[in-house]
Amino acid sequence: MKITIFGATGGIGAECLRLALAAGHEVTAVVRDAGRLSLEPHHVMVADLRIAPDMKELTVACEGADGVLSGIGPRSPKQDRGVVTEATRVIVAAMHAAHARRIVIVSAAPVSTVPTPGNPDAPRRDPGEGAFTRYVLTPIVKRALSSVYADLAAAEDVLRESGLDWTAVRPPRLTDKPGTGRYRTAPERNLTRGHTIPRADVAAAMLAMVNQPSTIGHAIGVAT
Numbered sequence: 051m052k053i054t055i056f057g058a059t060g061g062i063g064a065e066c067l068r069l070a071l072a073a074g075h076e077v078t079a080v081v082r083d084a085g086r087l088s089l090e091p092h093h094v095m096v097a098d099l100r101i102a103p104d105m106k107e108l109t110v111a112c113e114g115a116d117g118v119l120s121g122i123g124p125r126s127p128k129q130d131r132g133v134v135t136e137a138t139r140v141i142v143a144a145m146h147a148a149h150a151r152r153i154v155i156v157s158a159a160p161v162s163t164v165p166t167p168g169n170p171d172a173p174r175r176d177p178g179e180g181a182f183t184r185y186v187l188t189p190i191v192k193r194a195l196s197s198v199y200a201d202l203a204a205a206e207d208v209l210r211e212s213g214l215d216w217t218a219v220r221p222p223r224l225t226d227k228p229g230t231g232r233y234r235t236a237p238e239r240n241l242t243r244g245h246t247i248p249r250a251d252v253a254a255a256m257l258a259m260v261n262q263p264s265t266i267g268h269a270i271g272v273a274t
């Protein structure tokens with residue numbers, strides 16, 4: 051397949067790059083600093099998606115892509131407020147220009163209970179969460195990282211309105227442990243007792259979902 055990866059120098063993005071190359075895919079990486087790539091993709095485009103990116107070049111980066119993966123996220127919750135929504139808008143525009151259809155981005159488990167204009171009926175409590183997560187963990191992280199989750203929820207809305215074949219994966223706390231290959235997924239809900247997941251497993255799930263039509267148009271909970 052031809053795979054385009056945005057944020058290929060980030061934690062999940064670098065794992066997407068590693069797995070896509072290992073699987074023999076032709077990979078285009080879109081990054082801010084090519085010098086920080088851990089492996090060499092077939093094609094590289096340098097762009098900061100917040101600083102007037104060259105839409106012609108981004109379109110070329112998406113042309114012919116069977117799947118576009120985005121691991122873009124805030125390096126700093128304060129300074130990078132809104133970055134995922136802005137970046138997702140730019141990626142969607144480039145994909146439309148390139149006639150590319152399939153996109154998978156990273157969101158987060160607590161977003162399942164964040165209502166938005168595009169998802170007004172988000173449940174107050176996620177059905178996959180046990181009592182500890184529901185009443186203790188989620189309220190604490192949602193208070194601490196409210197701007198991050200608002201950004202990710204708005205990015206999901208950008209996808210809902212995009213007309214593309216989209217999927218947003220919603221992992222819980224990320225780790226840098228080796229991938230297990232034994233992650234669980236669930237549409238529109240989080241996973242019971244799924245408190246963590248290695249970044250490598252999120253990347254594996256994203257790559258697999260490119261070819262899973264049942265995930266199109268959904269936010270998918272993913273956890274080990």
Ligand SMILES: NC(=O)c1ccc[n+]([C@@H]2O[C@H](COP(=O)([O-])OP(=O)(O)OC[C@H]3O[C@@H](n4cnc5c(N)ncnc54)[C@H](OP(=O)(O)O)[C@@H]3O)[C@@H](O)[C@H]2O)c1
Pocket residue numbers: 056057058059060061062063081082083086097098099100101121122123124125130133134137156157158159198221222223224225249
């Ligand atoms: N941490 C957790 O436990 C957790 C849990 C659930 C979900 N999440 C979400 O998972 C996502 C990915 O996490 P991660 O740990 O893989 O992220 P990360 O390592 O911080 O990587 C973020 C990526 O986004 C890129 N980026 C940021 N701003 C950009 C811009 N303006 N233009 C282009 N690229 C930009 C970064 O590029 P540079 O390399 O150039 O900086 C980097 O490649 C985030 O959205 C995060 O909110 C995190």
